[in-house]
Amino acid sequence: MTTISQQKATAPVEPGAVDLSVLIPVFNEVDNVGPLHEELDAVLRPSRWRYELIFVDDGSTDGTTAKLEAIQARDPEHVRAAFLWRNCGQTAALSAALDLARGDVLVPMDGDRQNDPADIPKLLATLDQGFDVVSGWRKNRQDALLSRKIPSRIANRLVAKLSGIPLHDYGCTLKAYRRRVLAGVRLYGEMHRFIPIFAAWQGAKVTEQVVNHRARTAGKTKYGLGRTFNVVLDLILIRFLQKYSQRPIHFYGRFGLWAFGGGFLCFAAMLYLKYIFPWPARLWSVLLWSNDLHSKTFIETPLPSVAVMLFLAGGMSILLGIQAELIMRTYYESQDKTTYLLREVKQGPTADSTDR
Incomplete structure (x- = not known):
């Protein structure tokens, strides 16, 4: 050539x-x-x-x-x-x-x-x-x-x-x-x-x-x-x-699962501070310069807000991943694109023949 x-x-x-x-x-x-x-x-x-x-x-x-x-x-x-x-x-x-x-x-x-x-x-x-x-x-x-x-x-x-x-x-x-x-x-x-x-x-x-x-x-x-x-x-x-262009759910879903995990950890910490060892929550109250120490509970810590935020972020990330998957499939199928790149095919002379 x-x-x-x-x-x-x-x-x-x-x-x-x-x-x-x-x-x-x-x-x-x-x-x-x-x-x-x-x-x-x-x-x-x-x-x-x-x-x-x-x-x-x-x-x-x-x-x-x-x-x-x-x-x-x-x-x-x-x-x-x-x-x-x-x-x-x-x-x-x-x-x-x-x-x-x-x-x-x-x-x-x-x-x-x-x-x-x-x-x-x-x-x-x-x-x-x-x-x-x-x-x-x-x-x-x-x-x-x-x-x-x-x-x-x-x-x-x-x-x-x-x-x-x-x-x-x-x-x-x-x-x-x-x-x-x-x-x-x-x-x-x-x-x-x-x-x-x-x-x-x-x-x-x-x-x-x-x-x-x-x-x-x-x-x-x-x-x-x-x-x-x-x-x-x-x-x-x-x-x-x-x-991740052909598997966006792996990106968004992975982030979502980590967010869910963080949310469960925050929720577990809330229960621990509420029923088992409340003193860290009261220490948090001291840091907030509160005089009413006995009325303060775990709710005064940022854990509830963090837990809710992580649960919402996890759910939204997984839903976003599903949406990205639908868009990716529409992109390939609407344009008749393949997810692979074919270099060449080698076959015998009768490979295309059909039995009658």
Whole structure:
């Protein structure tokens, strides 16, 4: 089978036949999209790969739209430009690019020129070594230390530890994917950084490649320190989806049973303080600066409230788990999805025949 890095310079370019799709979501990058297109053209055109550049304008307001229209008109053979009605976020723009892509290999990258187009051939060469996903690693990242690099390192280590996919840089947009490993993958929120995890769930072979990272020379960054908190929340969701997406009752039900157990313990402690050893309750009364010590009982402790709260939490968690199970079944059955991923079936020539 011919790999993409082995395509001959004389390979005919058939209408609609594309080997490589470069996906570029942009937002207010009027000064960057032109030079970026020139760099990509300088790298990809001499190789004669059958490629397309998909720019998705995420509701820009600074003239990026007009700039992309001009680029597309100048290079209609390779450039496709899509425009969203409003700013929907990087993940949504990248999802739109994925839906439009026609290539067998998909390479997303940032539109701020911090990713180097010269790294694309390196990613494709690594992909041809038997991998399905090659993730870029900005080993020498050109960003602010305190606001970008340190939070990113912490987040990357957490993601690698909890997901079991040992990558150094989940936040690097520059990656290379074989199209088949993204079949059925849908992106929401800010989940684009976790695409290698989704691909690994599909059975993909994942590796990483050190890539060049350049300092921003034009425009303003769209992200700050606050993005780190979103990564933590997304990580919790990823962990839940990884372990419990097909059995949510095990998550909610387990919490519910622990809550029920805590409630029974509190109730047992109430009975103990009421009928067997009431002095701790009276000590609690002293802590409440009460003069009427003899009238105080276990009811003055927080145990009744804690017991009721735990019983309610346990019941609600189990009911929530049942509801999640119903939603999960509706999700799979309404779309005719399976809970397994079939790689191949080997059978004899008469396996499909029926006796008459």
